[in-house]
Amino acid sequence: MSSRAYRLYGLTIASELPLHQDRVVDDAVPDVVLSVGESRPVPADEALGVRLADVSEDDGSTRYFTFTRCADGSYLLRYYRIGDFAVSADLSRVVLHLDPDADPGFASVLATGSVPSFLLLANGFPLLHASAVDVGGSAVAFVGYAGMGKSTMATVMCAAGAAIVTDDVLRLELSGDEARCYLGANETRLRKSAADLAAAFGTEVGARRTSDERDALRLPASCNELLPLRAIVVPQPDRDSRVVDVQRLGKVEALLMLSRFPRIVGWEDPDALAEQFGFLAQIVETAPVFVARVPWGPPFPAGLAAQILDAVGVPSAVLAQGRSAGSR
16 A cells, blocks of 8 residues: 655654645655555453553543553554554554454544654653744644634634644743744544535635544645744634634643643543643743633634734734744
8 A cells, every 4th residue: 555755743754555645745754664564453451551541432432542661662542433542662664454344534523633642642742732823923822622612713814814723732842942843634524514615715726524423624725834933812702792702821721721621531641631731831931821712603803813813912913924934
């Protein structure tokens, strides 16, 4: 099976699964090779070893995934009813064993987001559960758990002239008093129909329906690696509001707020949890964190992107520059 190499989250990933991204690189030595192995049923039980993460219903009736460190140092990411991702001890090789009854599209979704997130966490890199956009050479990130509007806000920003930095997974580099953003996925996966937001671009954007019943939009993408993170916004959608209300959090409040939104829920490994909490403490020292109550659509109010940017201290006048100077 042929593979294609993508540059995502600071990693070059050679994947036999389609990742549906524009960030394709040629003749690059991969950091990670993702291949497709033999199809086999996913066992109902977790693998033997040290459990690193687990998500299931409280009553145990349904299990969603477990991550395990095996006795030989390798890892097994078990997604029940979808497949097993076997990860080498050095985190450089991933082999998917797809369940015979599973839709391969679900595996592609995982290979674009959750699996790289595991690799980044296991490698000890700072990570936010965030979508981010390039606004005139600075990055604005939208943080939250699934369904809070991260991808939607990034799409609204791009419709107004920003360029996508990443969707759902934001790897940072922390250096001195700055946090800088790696480029990641340039598709946003939206829970509601993307038709209204796609029309807002005025030009045709790539759109497709994903296996997890979302609308994916291929957005104008930033080419600027390691943009400085200018602001972090936690969106709070409000269908009854007509006014944008943005409040800046103090550093302690900001730290506690960001800690509520891990990229991989159910993570149990104490060393990794402590490391990521330490990264969050550094991040709130480098970028302001805001909570934004946002009038929610569709349709979204005119000028929404500009209102939010002005409120968080990023002049909205640079919106048009973001796409013309740093996107493709």
